[in-house]
Amino acid sequence: MKHVALGLICILTTAMPAIAWEPGDDWRDNQCxxxxxxxxxxANVCRGVYGRGEVFLGIYWNDGAEVVGPCNATESWPMEYRGLSRADAYDWLVEYCGW
Structure with a gap:
């Protein structure tokens, strides 16, 4: 029975295609x-492109401040920030998202 379970795990693991980066995943080194x-x-600035070319941004400071979200923010998926003022967060968005 162990051999069957191990065999299924091996088949499923090798049959699955490589999974692309998606928002919420850990950032890759080449994205930061x-x-x-x-x-x-x-500040550690990370940018990744996903889906149909959507740019996702994450900016992190050691004190816990951050700006995170899609550059094309929507009401259902807003750009979020904490530990800094709205004006400061906006300045970072202008710089790295081109707002």
Whole structure:
């Protein structure tokens, strides 16, 4: 019985196609860069393209501040921020999303 279960696991694992990156996943190293903000703090800026070319942004600081979400935010899927002002979050969006 163990051999059958192990065989099924092997078949299913190899039969599954490679899964593309999607928002909410851990960021890949090639999607992120470290930058210094205006207050001389390090921010980790991550951008990934998914689906039909939608750009997803994540900016993280060591103190827990962050800006995260799709660059083409909607009411049902907004760009979210915490630990910084709305104006500061907007400035980052202008810089990295081209708003």
């Amino acid at each position: 860069e470290s930058v210094i903000d205006g207050a001389d703090r390090v």
